Amino acid sequence: MLMKPRVMSLVIFTGVAGWIVAPGAGDPVLAFAALLAIACGAGAAGALNMWFDADIDAQMRRTKNRPVPSGRVSAEEALTLGVWVSVLSVAVMALAGGALAAGLLAFTILFYILVYTMWLKRRTPHNIVIGGLAGALPPAVAWAAKTGGLTIDPLILVAIIFIWTPPHFWALSLYQKGDYATAGVPMLPVTHGAAETRRQILWYSMALVPLALTPALTGLGGLVYLGVSAALGALFLLLAFKVAGSRAGDGDVVGQVDLYAVAAGGKAARNLFAFSIGYLFCLFAALIMERLAGVHWVVDWQALLAFGATQ
């Protein structure tokens, strides 16, 4: 609980994808060590977040049962665990993946704690937009660990998660608005209202869906990925339009203990929130599956364009 296992699982999964799609064979021992370092780094960042945010976690129904606010773990223990696991994970990454990967992992942890948790979260509604970079970096860390460098491809994966984060969290905050207001966290629905949040969700979704197609342009994703991304992207947009046209977040929405419990009117936001998790999972699963199942059929766009020009 202290290391946010739900967040960790997404980080590990995108990290695994980053490793698998990166060029080269890659040693299994180094893969295990690098991915363990990423997982532990994410867990440590989660523990440090819980140490610092115990006061606001205690005020929100969804988070008040977390280990620190509920008293099962002391704040000092969370801090000690977070610092030590952070240091060890960066050290292991330096050994297994080299300096660039270790530096990126250290940057990710520090960005999450210093920039997101300590600086932005309590000050600006842009908190999750900018802070989302920390959650977006794992594929690039894994890529750097395997290859020793970075190219445009891992950065596209980072960009996809980065742009995915705001509509994902804002959909949640639309139907948990009451909790954020109580805790004084300036989430967008609290500071700018539900209508503006629904608009922003739509804008970000309209940016996300085409962006999620770009791996098929660079050859990182093949035909399977293109199909999955296009089909699920259309559904994502549909749900985002439904949120935009809904009244989700209007009125006093009381925060819920259950992540998916929803008050009347907030169903569209809940649906988008739940779907967004599956969407990101399927995008990365498609990339992994193409490589593992040997169905990485890259579309030759140049030949297609040349063929189109001759017609």
Place this chain on the structure above:
Amino acid sequence: MSVGRDIRPEDVIPLTAEQAAARRKRNIMLALLLAGLMVLIFLISLTQMKAGLFQRPL
């Protein structure tokens, strides 16, 4: 200020059976974690050295 040597038995708060068991469990977990870390670093080192060692001219 002296630390350690001057602690009298009556100053020590005895642990309850539950606390002692929790401490023992925590210590075992820490020992396993450290052992795991040692094994991991050993394996990483072996893997990293493998190519270099065997390609080295004799």
